[in-house]
Amino acid sequence: MRDLCRTVFCLLAVIAFISTGTSFAQDDLVRERPEKDRKFEEPAKAPAELAPLRTFVVNSNGDGVDATPGDGVCETASGNGICTLRAAVGEANALAGDDAVTFEPGISEIQVNGQIQISSNLIIIGPGANLLTIASVAAQSTTSRVFNVGNFAVSIHGLKITGGFVTGTGGGILNAGSLSLTNVAVDQNRATSFGGGIRSTNTLLIRNSTITANTSTTSTSGGISFAGTNLLISRSAIRGNSSSGNGGGANISASVSATIENSTISGNTAGAASGGLFLNRGTINNSTISGNTANGSLATEGGGGIRIQAGANSVSITSSTITNNSAPNTASGSRSGIWHETGTLTLQNSIVAGNTTQDIQLSGGTLTDGGHNLIGRNTSVETQYPAGLPSGTNWVGTGAVPLDPLLAPLALYGGPTETHALFPASVAIDNGNDTTNTLDQRGYIRPWDVVAVPNSPSGNAADIGSFEADSFPFTAGFPISGRVFEIDGTPIRNTYLVMTDGMGNKYVALTNSFGNYAFEGVEAGSSVPITAAAKGFAFTPKIVIANGPVENVDFLPEP
Numbered sequence: 001m002r003d004l005c006r007t008v009f010c011l012l013a014v015i016a017f018i019s020t021g022t023s024f025a026q027d028d029l030v031r032e033r034p035e036k037d038r039k040f041e042e043p044a045k046a047p048a049e050l051a052p053l054r055t056f057v058v059n060s061n062g063d064g065v066d067a068t069p070g071d072g073v074c075e076t077a078s079g080n081g082i083c084t085l086r087a088a089v090g091e092a093n094a095l096a097g098d099d100a101v102t103f104e105p106g107i108s109e110i111q112v113n114g115q116i117q118i119s120s121n122l123i124i125i126g127p128g129a130n131l132l133t134i135a136s137v138a139a140q141s142t143t144s145r146v147f148n149v150g151n152f153a154v155s156i157h158g159l160k161i162t163g164g165f166v167t168g169t170g171g172g173i174l175n176a177g178s179l180s181l182t183n184v185a186v187d188q189n190r191a192t193s194f195g196g197g198i199r200s201t202n203t204l205l206i207r208n209s210t211i212t213a214n215t216s217t218t219s220t221s222g223g224i225s226f227a228g229t230n231l232l233i234s235r236s237a238i239r240g241n242s243s244s245g246n247g248g249g250a251n252i253s254a255s256v257s258a259t260i261e262n263s264t265i266s267g268n269t270a271g272a273a274s275g276g277l278f279l280n281r282g283t284i285n286n287s288t289i290s291g292n293t294a295n296g297s298l299a300t301e302g303g304g305g306i307r308i309q310a311g312a313n314s315v316s317i318t319s320s321t322i323t324n325n326s327a328p329n330t331a332s333g334s335r336s337g338i339w340h341e342t343g344t345l346t347l348q349n350s351i352v353a354g355n356t357t358q359d360i361q362l363s364g365g366t367l368t369d370g371g372h373n374l375i376g377r378n379t380s381v382e383t384q385y386p387a388g389l390p391s392g393t394n395w396v397g398t399g400a401v402p403l404d405p406l407l408a409p410l411a412l413y414g415g416p417t418e419t420h421a422l423f424p425a426s427v428a429i430d431n432g433n434d435t436t437n438t439l440d441q442r443g444y445i446r447p448w449d450v451v452a453v454p455n456s457p458s459g460n461a462a463d464i465g466s467f468e469a470d471s472f473p474f475t476a477g478f479p480i481s482g483r484v485f486e487i488d489g490t491p492i493r494n495t496y497l498v499m500t501d502g503m504g505n506k507y508v509a510l511t512n513s514f515g516n517y518a519f520e521g522v523e524a525g526s527s528v529p530i531t532a533a534a535k536g537f538a539f540t541p542k543i544v545i546a547n548g549p550v551e552n553v554d555f556l557p558e559p
Ligand SMILES: [Ca+2]
Pocket: 066, 067, 068, 069, 070, 071, 072, 073, 074, 075, 091
């Protein structure tokens, strides 16, 4: 390992050694396991084939191309040592095999004039979405997005993508490959056509990320346009995007079975149908859909929160909260919360209430009750949800006397995404039955029994919706540990180690007399930079990905 570190492959070899995934790209493509399983995950050994993975370290905020792609050296002119992001990706594209790109500390913004084309398996590891911005400064054109990802396995961590304005699809990112985004912000990009933020025609996995304020100026899909086969949105926010056509937040093609979990879709606006989501197959679990608007006035438009429309589909909504969405169109009732036209929708342990004028418009298809729901107004679904407090296992109001779920405003009440907290008198508390989740949307323990509140006789003390009242966070984080020692093995005591999390919070550890240090509870899946400082020594910072407990993150002084 130490010999390896004298080569240009040093940094990534270290990262590969200390990471616990089977491989970056492949591991990122594995579906996330439930929190309760990951908690007990044992560290895996990094496979040998990761050792030769090349890393190019961006040391310039310039935009020059690589002088000689394929020579294994990232530099914009022979011998100048200047490695830009564009040069690093260009060099990686020219070389066979997987590559990685990291950034020297202190680089906070890189302005790119024209898209960066990725045509190789690649991992890009930034320090955090709040610490590094990749901004497109090109004039609007067909190539003025930030990244164009070809059909390769690409994962991007810890940076912000902004400023793209494309004539065509995918304002921030156009993806034809297997793309994984973790701790990434896609903010304020525009496209004239599909996908102001992202357009994907292949696999797209979004974790711990935000897709905000993107616009499709003359078409559909403000935040995300998805027409691939595998879509995951987890622990992420899709907020404040807009489209002139359908799908303010996301427009997901009819054949796709999407998984949306522990996420918030809020404040998105469509000029036509589907303010929050157009979704026809898949699952929405432990999520919040709030404050979205579909402004279309035609008979074929509406669906403020969600529109479910295309053919013999099947959508399951569990432990989610759908509120405060609106659709002014009254062509066939007001389609404010959920507009369900075809296929089967199963609703379980969810709040659909407080949407502007109507909660569910059933215009066709089959609505299946999974029990333990809170329906504010049962207009259009009186058969499936007869009024009653309770009505079977459900709590159901009417158009004349709506049931108020007593939700607090959408805000951060813990966890990575905004939720609606429950006021203490809400009937959602302890009247639920959540057999899917061991945590609520925020990552707080569920079910949590409020002793003073009677539980639903057929439930498990879970709350209805995505928020568990009176609960507390489950720390699913992992430890990171290592030693600091001299080349001859002498431990260096009293070395300060500083770790920065994705929110920019700094944590400090001090080595003991054996040179050991440890950080506890590092957020699962996060990539964190660690710096070391000791009197008389200089150390190269490391970036660690906490996919499990990480040991042997050792620091040796620079010669
Ligand atoms: Ca080169």
